[in-house]
Amino acid sequence: MSEYILCFVLFCIGLYCVLRKRNIIKIIIGLGIIEYAVNLFFVLIGYRAHGRAPILAKDQNILNMVDPLPQALVLTSIVIGLAVTALLVAIAIRIYEKYGTFDITKIRRLRG
Amino acid sequence: MMLPFFVIIPLGTAFLISLFGKKIKNLSDILANLGTLSLLIFSLYSISQVATQKILVYKVGGWIPPIGICMVLDGLTSFMLVTVNLVSFLVTLYSINYMERYTDKYRFYTLFMLMLAGMNGIIITGDLFNLFVFLEIASIASYALVAFGTEAEELEASFKYAVMGSVASSFILLGIALLYSYTSTLNMADISQVLSGKPPGQMVNFVAVLFLAGFGLKAALVPFHAWLPDAHPSAPAPISAMLSGVFIKTLGVYALCRVFFNILTVSSRLLFVLIVFGMISMVVGAFLAIAQTDIKRMFAYSSISQIGYIIFALGIGTPLAFFGALFHLFNHAVFKSLLFLNSGAIEYSTNTRNLNRLGGLSRSLPVTGYTSLLGSMAISGIPPLGGFWSKLIIIIAAIQAGYFVSALVAILISILTLAYYLKFLKFTFFGKINEARQNIREVPGLMKLSMIFLGIICVISGLLIVPLFKPFLQSAVNVLLLGNGYKDAVFGMLR
């Protein structure tokens, strides 16, 4: 239980960063932390106490493997996180070139 | 057998265009149009499949569903497929001429086809995590497409959209994780089966709230709408038409419907939340739209307002309300993409979108003028056109269910909608023409053609309630009414 709570605390730190910080790079970092927290949560729910990694060995029969499915899903999710980060950084660099700042309070040509 | 092709065709086209598009000149135009045309034909064919077989399940890789991924074709799926692929075909037809204004057209087509692949993937999948993956494809492609012009405002709008969209995606993923831990399966029908065997707890409500926040952000319901009025106007006109016309409906409304009604079978309390959100979106969107002077921003706020109608009707939850919601979804997809294409045509020939600087265009742009008139009349609910019938059905359903105040508000908002579309028509097409624009010419032929097509569909879409065409909508409504029975239908096909 405490693991789940800590993981959610991590999620909330990321959420706080996205909602409250004014710097574009800080916002990207916040999104990264959210991503980490969700990935961690997936692996946490698949963990089996005293389990083994889901890789078969040649001459032994492993009985208590951890849940392999969340691991497969997280592999996908990690790559999605990387893709989103790369795209956001590209946009951020372009924004810096156009406005000369990373501060979103100064980047506000669009209304509401 | 044909189900995987809804994803394979757009994906293959995207890869081919990115590989050869730069070298061979007109290849990207031809490939993209052929791809969307074949998708349209496939989706029309799927109607007849649904009519004969009710539900079709395709096992990807030959694995039986809880182990592998499955694709499901039922009434709702085929309805959404027709809507998405119809609009996307006409939009690609329009882009052939319109996108000449931008550099690197083949990149535009690549991203467009990827977005289409994402949307079709969301619609046909029967697996919750797979839905998330395709949702991300569509979202990432749309983030890039919003910034396609690479002007300062567009980049800013795209950043805002990308951040909010990513937060929404992580809420959805968190919901999927909790649901997986609770039920230990990812197949939609299987989840529904496991959930029906469990005692009610806080878990399902919490997951429903996470999904509501996630899909609500994608659908731009009012507390989460901040990105839409920036993102939709910033994109090139064909993409605005796609985003407002079908994108927010596929990622937001369709996914929400599927998860809420077929998987979680949410309680009536949560449905009431949908009604509240729908009402707020309806009112706020309409009032903000009146004040706008930028054509596309006005249309974007109007989209929020119309999505409000759909969500409101879904929240009522009676068969008639479902019918009205889906009918309005189809109508809105048609006329909102028409209006955005019109705004693109206006921008194409006059280089401005500001209402105060336009006027008297009806003589020099006759096709754009008349189709805009049709679209505006349809969205504000003038009787013979499709928009009137769908709004009428929603209002009748609200009165039947006892929501008198809401019905009154819906009528008032409809009048308000008429007001701001009249403002748009008056400032754009009537009045005195600007001296400098005496000799502007009508837009190229293919752009005209796709606008005329959409205008015709606007007029005849009212026919969907005629008994001959009704089964198309009714079979989609039946899926929503099926609720928990969705799992039995899917598993029945497998046995």
Next chain:
Amino acid sequence: MKNPEKGMTLIVKTITRLTVGLILLYGIYIVLHGHLSPGGGFAGGVIIALSFIHLMLAFGKEVALKKLSQVQASILESLGALMFLSIALLGFLGGYFFFNLFLHKGKPFTLFSAGIIPLCNIAISLKVGAGLFAIFAVLVLFKGLDEEK
């Protein structure tokens, strides 16, 4: 770039020259043994991309781009994507999209086993490696243009 000489110092360059091949080999090893041991196409592809990025950081962008230019990377990526899609399409021969074609999946625990899985791994690693390298090259080149202004 303040120094007239491109890239970093001699120490970094020498060490890079010694390690970059090993990193590349390690990436390829991880890809090929994806179905037997931890790793797989994604991790291996990223390692392959990192070896090129390492080269670019140490020697400056010209040397790395001479080995693998941005256009080539882009083409390789599309090819990798097409290859993966066609492996999936080949499954139709067995009746289903994504069907694992090989009836005899080979002897377990050897390199040539598990049907389409190693092939998929190779396609993915091609795509991931080329794609990530293209992203990085574009972002670095963009800065170069920035300074010209």
Next chain:
Amino acid sequence: MELQLLLLFMVFAAIVAVQIEDLLSSVIAVGAVGLGLSMAFLILKAPDLAITQLVVEILCLIILIRATINKDIPLIRDGRWLFNTISTLLFIGLFLICAYFAFKDLPKFGQPIMRVAQEYIDKGLGKTGATNIVASIILDFRGYDTLGEATILFTAVMGVLAIVRRIGRIKNEKS
């Protein structure tokens, strides 16, 4: 127990990453979170993920550091800073409390249900021939997901290439 310590370290590093003024330090702190995550994956018996997370982390850091080379002026706090922060914290607190009650319905940590997953473990080798069960899931049982995943990366590359174009649209002389 070491898992909790590692999680606490990650939470601490995340707070540092969020609150520190200097952008470069912030990026490095986020690298610490990612490294912690990679170790947590190892403790949770997910070696595939540990490797992938590690290399992806390195790449993310390089890209992020590339973005922070442009130095920026520190931020100014506006008048409603306190109000906004408190309302955000209240919202997050509410979210955490709701999550706590929802967790009570979940199976206990370390005892997953494994309804479908057991099938993968039992039949994975026989049906696909891969000894790494995660590989057999991502490339065979759920290969369609991986096609989507590869497409996401492709989309991101195409998006980045489209966004960094120098000239977006062909200007019309008339305007």
